[in-house]
Amino acid sequence: MDKKLEDTMMGSENSAGKYSPVGFSDDFPATSFGSSNSFDLLGSGIDFYNPLSSLFDLVSTTAPLLSSPASTVPESSEVVNAPPTPNSSSVSSYSNDAAAIDEVDKNNTEKPSSSNVLKPKKKNQKKQREPRFAFMTKSDIDHLDDGYRWRKYGQKAVKNSPYPRSYYRCTTVGCGVKKRVERLSNDHSTVVTTYEGQHTHQSPIMPRGSIRVIPGSNLDITTTTGLLFQPNTPQPFMYSPPPPFLTINSLSTNPRPPSSFPPPPPPPPSSQASVLRDHGLLQDLVPLQMRKEPKDEENG
DNA sequence: CGACTTTGACCCGCGC
DNA sequence: GCGCGGGTCAAAGTCG
Numbered sequence: 001m002d003k004k005l006e007d008t009m010m011g012s013e014n015s016a017g018k019y020s021p022v023g024f025s026d027d028f029p030a031t032s033f034g035s036s037n038s039f040d041l042l043g044s045g046i047d048f049y050n051p052l053s054s055l056f057d058l059v060s061t062t063a064p065l066l067s068s069p070a071s072t073v074p075e076s077s078e079v080v081n082a083p084p085t086p087n088s089s090s091v092s093s094y095s096n097d098a099a100a101i102d103e104v105d106k107n108n109t110e111k112p113s114s115s116n117v118l119k120p121k122k123k124n125q126k127k128q129r130e131p132r133f134a135f136m137t138k139s140d141i142d143h144l145d146d147g148y149r150w151r152k153y154g155q156k157a158v159k160n161s162p163y164p165r166s167y168y169r170c171t172t173v174g175c176g177v178k179k180r181v182e183r184l185s186n187d188h189s190t191v192v193t194t195y196e197g198q199h200t201h202q203s204p205i206m207p208r209g210s211i212r213v214i215p216g217s218n219l220d221i222t223t224t225t226g227l228l229f230q231p232n233t234p235q236p237f238m239y240s241p242p243p244p245f246l247t248i249n250s251l252s253t254n255p256r257p258p259s260s261f262p263p264p265p266p267p268p269p270s271s272q273a274s275v276l277r278d279h280g281l282l283q284d285l286v287p288l289q290m291r292k293e294p295k296d297e298e299n300g
Numbered sequence: 301c302g303a304c305t306t307t308g309a310c311c312c313g314c315g316c
Numbered sequence: 317g318c319g320c321g322g323g324t325c326a327a328a329g330t331c332g
Binding site: 149151153171 | 303304305306307
Binding site for chain 3: 153154156157158159165167169178180
């Protein structure tokens with residue numbers, strides 16, 4: 001994995017608690033999940049993390065940065081990916097999603113007003129926000145079943161979007177994880193789910209395997225719901241963002257599992273491709289045509 | 301009856 | 317200070 005990407009994965013957290021913007025590829029192949037494993041959402045510090053990309057299209061390209069601020073999306077560190085889910089009918093072109101997100105960005109790119117100039121919001125005293133992890137999903141269902149129990153505590157109309165944004169909170173006592181769900185304004189089939197915080201408990205419903213970071217191992221591939229570690233917490237619990245999915249936890253240059261917020265970086269194409277031959281859950285969820293074998297890349 | 305959703309009100313931060 | 321928008325609260329309603 002290239003350093004830049006790794007840095008991104010590792011968070012590249014700045015003093016403000018944000019993660020440095022990373023390249024956003026708008027060159028997502030229609031049959032894959034994009035050529036960038038992670039990208040900043042609208043240049044607002046919101047990273048879209050796409051583990052799938054590592055599985056299907058590991059060509060990490062340096063694409064044009066989508067540099068418009070997000071007004072409908074949070075301003076703090078967020079990572080977004082686009083895993084399929086049990087509830088989702090399919091996961092299609094990521095490029096559309098990216099474009100859509102851009103749209104959601106209130107067309108800020110075409111509205112060069114001061115208000116869209118990436119609100120630095122509060123110098124630094126802004127209420128400390130939990131790390132965020134967001135992902136996009138093609139689904140008709142807003143509230144995807146990720147193994148945790150959520151309670152909806154609010155819903156708001158989203159500016160410039162016909163679709164409301166729903167707010168959920170983990171119902172487990174003592175767990176303050178929140179979840180925000182909204183649809184892209186120009187792509188109602190795409191659901192953007194944003195997780196905030198970290199579960200202080202295990203998923204009450206272990207969906208098809210759970211992630212287990214193997215100490216000493218720099219490669220851990222399991223079907224899971226995802227993984228997120230809090231910046232200053234030594235990976236206490238598994239953070240299980242959305243739907244059960246194939247997550248790869250690997251740091252080719254780091255023998256230890258990630259302990260920082262950004263989700264585990266996708267694996268290098270070759271080293272893990274073989275392990276991924278059996279896509280496990282993936283093959284259940286992702287149409288064959290969408291599962292662009294990394295092997296092809298290698299051999300090619 | 302408990303768990304959950306709905307929904308209007310409220311609070312807060314930010315830009316003007 | 318005011319208005320706007322995001323986020324949260326909490327009472328009422330719904331459902332199994």
